[in-house]
Amino acid sequence: MTVRRALPQRARSLIGAWCFVDSFGPDDVARTGGMSVARHPHTGLATVSWLFDGAIDHLDSAGHWATVRPGEVNLMNAGRGITHSEFSSAETTTLHGLQLWYALPDAARFSEPGLESYRPETIRGEGYEAEVFLGSLLGQTSPVRTAIALTGAELRLDPHATIDLAVPEEHEHGLVQVGGAVSVHGVPVPEDAIGFVPTGHRSIRISAGADPAVALLLGGEPLNEQIVMWWNFVGRSHEEIVEWRNRYMREMGFGSEEGRVSSDSPDAADASVESARLQFGHFPPNTPAPLPAPAIPKTRLKQRG
Helix, strand or coil: CCEEEEECCCCCCCECCEEEEEEEEEEEHHHHCCCEEEEEEEECEEEEEEEEECCEEEEECCCCEEEECCCCEEEEECCCCEEEEEEECCCCCEEEEEEEEEECCHHHCCCCCEEEEECCCEEEECCEEEEEEECEECCEECCCCCCCCEEEEEEEECCCCEEEEECCCCCEEEEEEEECCEEECCEECCCCCEEEECCCCCEEEEEECCCCEEEEEEEECCCCCCEEEECCEEECCHHHHHHHHHHHHHHHCEEECCEECCCCCHHHHHHCCCHHHCCCCCCCCCCCCCCCCCCCCCCCCCCEC
């Protein structure tokens, strides 16, 4: 699929606790085959899925199954470790949305995995509509729990419309351009980019250009922690990431980078850990094989944030 990354960038790794922002589509998945992401791991983060078109079937090792649809947020807390798969649904013809991650603060990063879904009501004002799927904005508060204060909202603006949003001045914010020309505090946000607003602002002014505009406002309390982010893991050190990567490979039955080990090999025997001790859980039978983890880079993974 067509995927564009707005965060992390060389200039900035975090906005609040948000550490990853990918937009995908709109793609004609009836022609291209769409999203097909087999079982893979996460640790130390929560994924947030928000769609504009299409639907995605979610399955995870904590026992949750859900279909993500436009206008309905799906937040998966990976906590100490989880595996999940994501496939665009059979009836989807066009797929378009965002995949967001936020880094769990140290006090919550070994919590139990979980999943929450919520469909916010549409807020309508002069020249705009909004859905607040995380945190509080425009007098509406999402019931979805987060381990650190966050904001997430879809904004749709009429041509030349301007909206002033009251926000906590101790929070950082980012505006993700989705469709149409949009600016924040008079600064245009390039296509598929993210505009940054630092702490110290009690309001944010967002304006549309000559066409209708769609944007996502993300915000939150600064994490104030150094993180190491590699592949699908968020940790605090190189050693932590190496341990989780190797444990995932063992639990999935991979004996090497080249492929999965046979069930009677010594590596497979070593990987047969008691169910209660599995970090990445169990998956239903007859599902696609898990994805192997890439090799750890030769250089030491660096902290950022």
